[in-house]
Amino acid sequence: MLGTLMIGLREGLEAALVVGVLLAYVHRIGRRDVAKRIWIGVGAAVLLSMILGAILTYGAYGLSFTAQEAIGGSLSILAVVMVTWMVFWMLRASGDLGADLRGQVDRALVGNGWGVAAIGFVSVGREGLETALFIWATTRANDISPLTGFLTAVSGIVIAIILGWLLYRGMLRINLTVFFRWSGALLIVFAAGVLAYGVHDLQEAGFLPGPFAPPPPEAGAFVAAWFGESAWAFQLSHLIAPDGFLGALLKGTIGFSPEMTKLEVFAWFLYLVPTLTIFLRASFAQERERAARKIAATQKGTP
């Protein structure tokens, strides 16, 4: 029972957190109308996932393993690109907004808000298909009461949504400058996690070198180090149970899995360190600039 709950939690957490941050964003800049569009994006993703999941489970055709992993992997990478782009767009927009943020934000918001909605769609849809397949299969299973199985899985997702909502509430309470900085930073951290297991999916599908393929014949030592057993960076599943609460939480937030390949860790760092550095530097620079402008304005005002 707990296992079923954890599956729902793990699969739902990261999507719920991203959506929570997105909603906090549009709320803070006073675009409630965009919030509606995000919900449309999320709703569409849930609906599409459930429909596709049902078709693939009960229909005449299922998805080949390679296709499943390839779609999951490439949607992950698409999600990372979109989130990164949005974070920097927001940074620039909030810079342009000047003193009275709420008043001027109506000019444009990521293509009338549909861009943000698309991010919500991809973030949910990415995990959605796998979750839907799992939920339908659980519903179909005979050995446990289908309803119990279904409700437990959904409970996990509900817990994920509550965590996303708590993040949303917390985000609303913090000061606006700090909000933009830390919500952006959070999204970058989430995105790094998404990237890491996007890479993992592509490794499983055999599109990227990894522990699921032997080194090519006549490969040098450098190339061989990315294949087979030596492709693992660490395997800590004996310390952190992947099906436990901590495992689910770490996986759903920062994308940490107890077993990670070198390429995953490499991609995680390669994305996170420069992106976060550039973002935080720009954010702090913006704050200093704004403070300086304020001082200049005050000085101009005094004779």
Add this chain to the structure above:
Amino acid sequence: MTITHPRRRVGQTLTALATLAGATIALTGCVPNAAPDAESIAVTASDTDCAVETAEATSGTVTFTVQNDGSTVNEFYVLGANKLTIIGEVENIAPGASRDLTVQVGPGDYFTNCKPGMIGAGVGQAPFVVNGEAVETSQEDDAVIAQYIGYVKSQTEELVPQVQEFVDAYQAGDDEEAKRLFPLVRISYERIEPTAEQFGDLDPKIDYRKPGALEEGIPFTGFHRIEQDLWLDAAIANYSTPEKDHYPKDDLVALTPEERAELGDQLVADITELKDKVAAPDFTLTLADITEGAKGLLDEVAAPDGKLPGEENEFGHTDLYDFYANVEGAQVAFDTVRPLAEANDASELVTELDERFADMFALLDEYGSYDAGFVFYDTVDETQRAELAASLSALSEPMSKLTAAVVK
């Protein structure tokens, strides 16, 4: 003219991308699900085991229904022959729940594995064999395979009357005629031997030598048993040499007419069975069978009990006929796949193999021909054998690259 707002355009692009990614799900990589009444292979996963109902399946779409009877979330994997490559996996199988994994597999060796708690290397790893025909082949491949199968058929069809004629002479007690026919009757067999070896029990009955039969504990029958009887003096002398003195000598006596009749009839029956199996509608080969078979033929010449050391026909010393036939068989296989190798930009390899085959045949021609007869191999001295070995390994080396050049 309307100028699209750049930011809006970015948003539209992203929406389009998302839609595209969504559409991809519907359009690519579909595999047929099992029909409701279709058979699926039951897998019972527990915390310590991974019991797969059957370890065999026919190529094509295979569905595993994985029931998790354990206490923790499980995963089920189908791995490739290297135990690494993931052919298919189904994750998130909750305790008490059951999930299906549908994979499309071609013939070959696989492994099944469960990973309770999603931890570590998993439990219950077991071999899983898929039989049947390759899932996908191109028309060109099919044509090449059909052509080669046609060749194998023609060889086995020639073989049956030839063997009958040889056996008739042997059973009639016409030893001179039987000795003359012995190397000739083996030609067709030696050209296609790797195919016969595919049928497992046939080649041991037809073509095993005495040490091989003793080692596997099977009766010593077939061509070489008859050879021993025809050249009995040579066999007695051979098995008195220090290196072979430990072999039993109780069979080094002339066979009675009844024993000859039984032995000969069995050889005819086995050869006929080979012909029938090759002619069966479901008999098929893969491209790799053909190219690896070509390499296998050359390896048989060089093997420690093969023709090069003079062990194949240790009593009759007619090894050069077999040698020649093996090389001919390899060349036919190579010629059959030649267009595929050339289409795959392996023209250099093709040219090299042509030259090496020409060298090999030129050297063998110095020792005779099927019509004029080859010299007995015990008259070929060490220097000449070394020369034959050098020519053969010069041919084997490029031949080992043929599979990679043909099978893409």
